[in-house]
Amino acid sequence: MEKVVSKKMVLNAIFYLMTALLSGFILIQIFAPEHTIKLLGFRSYVVITDSMEPLYNIGDILIVKPVDPEDLQVGDVITFKMDINNNGEKEIVTHYIYSIQKVDGVRMYESISHKSILSNNQPDQWGNFTDEDIIGLVTSKIAYVGYIIIFFKILIQNPILLGLIILNIAIIVTIATLLKKNKKE
Numbered sequence: 001m002e003k004v005v006s007k008k009m010v011l012n013a014i015f016y017l018m019t020a021l022l023s024g025f026i027l028i029q030i031f032a033p034e035h036t037i038k039l040l041g042f043r044s045y046v047v048i049t050d051s052m053e054p055l056y057n058i059g060d061i062l063i064v065k066p067v068d069p070e071d072l073q074v075g076d077v078i079t080f081k082m083d084i085n086n087n088g089e090k091e092i093v094t095h096y097i098y099s100i101q102k103v104d105g106v107r108m109y110e111s112i113s114h115k116s117i118l119s120n121n122q123p124d125q126w127g128n129f130t131d132e133d134i135i136g137l138v139t140s141k142i143a144y145v146g147y148i149i150i151f152f153k154i155l156i157q158n159p160i161l162l163g164l165i166i167l168n169i170a171i172i173v174t175i176a177t178l179l180k181k182n183k184k185e
Contacts, residue, residue: 037066037136045079045092046146051113052077052094056138059147062094064136069107072097077138080111084126094138098123107131 028036029044037043047060055077056062064079072078076097081090095111102108108130110123155162 037064041065042139043136044142045094046149047094048150051115053114055114056094056141057143059144059150061142061146061149062138063140063142064094065139067134067137069131069134072100072109072134072137074098074100078111079135079138080109080129081133081135082111082126082129084124086126090133092135095124109134 025040028039032039033043042063042065045062045064047056047058047062050058062079067078074097077094078097079092079094082093083090084093085091093111095113096117098110098112100107100109108128110128112121112123116122116124155165
């Protein structure tokens with residue numbers, strides 16, 4: 001007699017496969033973030049400012065794929081590294097390409113935010129960047145899912161808040177266990 005694969009078994013297999021893939025992705029993002037784009041062919045970033053609204057909102061996840069700088073054009077939305085605070089550290093930025101120029105054989109880019117396009121159409125004030133600063137081309141977005149990542153980042157950075165949440169979960173589990181125990185008796 002042939003065994004019939006139940007719907008529940010198929011759904012369980014799909015669930016475990018998706019869980020394994022997502023866990024692998026998260027581990028790569030945590031332990032090798034600079035290599036994610038090389039290993040997987042894309043990298044995700046969470047939007048944390050409103051400079052590209054309404055195109056990309058705070059909490060959106062952007063999918064960025066590697067790109068040959070030769071293929072970039074004015075108007076492309078790219079993710080790149082730039083010292084926007086003049087503190088010696090480069091931050092990750094996603095903006096439009098405002099201009100591309102060659103200076104002494106080196107390609108130089110200026111960027112512009114969506115808000116600047118809507119208001120004064122002036123390029124970003126932090127200056128130029130080069131091919132080496134470009135991470136990739138934004139190819140798509142996943143709306144609002146980034147809020148989950150922002151929440152967990154806040155938890156990791158604030159151990160007191162994390163402790164309080166764990167304590168609340170423990171209290172809820174204890175109360176639920178006691179209620180079930182009393183119900184059985």
